[in-house]
Amino acid sequence: MFRFLVDRDSWQEIYDSLRKNKFRTVITMIGVWWGILLLIGLLGAARGMENSFNRLFGDFATNSVFIWGQSTSKPFKGFQEGKSLRLTLQDAKAVQEEVDGIEFVVPRNQTGASVVRGFQSGSFSVNGDYPLLDKVQKKKLIHGRFINQNDIDDKKKIAIISEDAYKQLFEKDEDAIGQYIQINGINFKVAGVYAASMMGGPSSDMHIPFTTFQQIYNKGEEIGWMMITGKPEFDIKQIELDAKLLLKNLNKVHPEDKRAFGSFNLGNEFKKLTGFLTGMQFLTWFVGIATLIAGVFAIGNILLITVKERTKEIGVRRALGATPFEIKRQIVMEAVLLTLISGLLGIISGGVLLMIIDAAFGQGEDAALVNASVSIPIVWLALAILIVLGTLIGLIPANKATSVKPIDALREE
């Protein structure tokens, strides 16, 4: 049945009939070539844009929400309205344990502080953090290290400072690691310097161990806010609702109190953006496939004309003993081969196009399109679509070719 695929003669037949009409063959192929070039180009550009967004967000866990305490707007269980709320470590622990789909809960504290080093000084935001923060908001360390569990356990007085803070407090090219800075008059040893990320939540200048922060600011169990990261397969919106309801319950707040806890859902914001990207990808596919179909139809159209022109040849072949199946097979294979070759050429030139795009727009820190590319499975998919479309479209002229009786075909002049 499929022996013809490896049979040199059937390919020879196809090659002959395509070679006979070089110009027409080339014109025909341009349609499909253009279609797949467009598809690859657009998909690659869309991917590049997505990558550039992702880079903008850095390594910040996008599936996250921040929650902090405000003050109640409804009286509840004997408490007046306007009761001010502070989240505690117990709250964070409860959220971690009770709410479905939580990856991490990171309790955080922040305060403004004046920082002095020798003659340099400045006012910075100082954060009390757990090592876990590094998991949800990756710090790009230039020197040194981030806070570790030892620092927490021993309430060490160390600080991880941002590049900006480093520039204000240190001389150029000075080694900051091991140097001391004074935060609110207390000496801290610098343990790491990190690069500022372009985006991702509230800006911060310095990080000190959470326990150290607790101690020097006398915070007790209170926390400024908690950062919740959901597992990828869970909806962060639902996690936010669940966590808030739990917190209201724990803090004796009316369940419908909208003011009691403030929140910022990063996942939600990010989703709007990815929604836009998904829309664009859909558009890309739509445009690309539509162009492809148009191209394949052009092939069908040309083959239909070809078949009409070759009516007599087909009649001769049938008089010589070609079965209708053999005739159909040849025409379908011509269609598939044409689509496949032009498709492959389209994919190759699409790749070149993406390389050009990458060279033109993909370089540097603030590139508009980062690593514009198309994954291999998508290329296979496009090829599979081409083969299927080519076969289907080839059937039209193939049936046309064999619908004419050989006698009528021979009579044709």
Add this chain to the structure above:
Amino acid sequence: MLEIKQLHKSYPIGDSSLHVLKGIDLSVKEGELVAIMGSSGSGKSTLLNIIGMLDEADEGSYVLDGVPIKNLNEKKAAVYRNKFLGFIFQSFNLINYKNAVENVSLPLYYQGLGRKERQEKALFHLGKVGLKDWAKHLPNELSGGQKQRVAIARALAAEPKLLLADEPTGALDTKTSYEIMDFIQELNDEGKTILIVTHEEDIANMCKRVVRLKDGVIMEDKFVNQVRAAQYV
């Protein structure tokens, strides 16, 4: 070899139908060289097409080499055509982008023969028609007579039981026509059964038997004294 009894064929034309063949009886034995003559519209081409399985009769029986030809689907007709029949056309009908030897090997391709075998056989038959040196030439590089000889080689390639020629000299000048007829006579001498449709008396007289058709019936069916074409070449 060939037995036709009470063959009828009509073509619909608008609401009415045109009765082209009105009960043809024809029997051809092996080794005969038969000319089918008639003016246009006499039904001679229709008869040839039915014999060639390119068309089907409405009524009557047709037995070729002991095989009843009836209710053929396209696939079976194709296989029978390939096995039993060799066609020679007025306008040669060579495939113009294939060279001589490729044209000759085409029926062998549809027989499913291997490449090498095809090539050998095709060259052998090209040699028989005296065109071995022209094997690699395309049809448009050949003269009319050469083209028809390639077509004859192609018809012979599949070693058919019956050769059908539809006005084989219709597109050729007299001299070339006689050359072709000389060649056809030689083939017949070797024992091939050949049917020729023609409207030229001189060509018909070079056959051994002349069947005259008029208005869909056989008017005359006689054996003639064959004129050898060789004397004119």
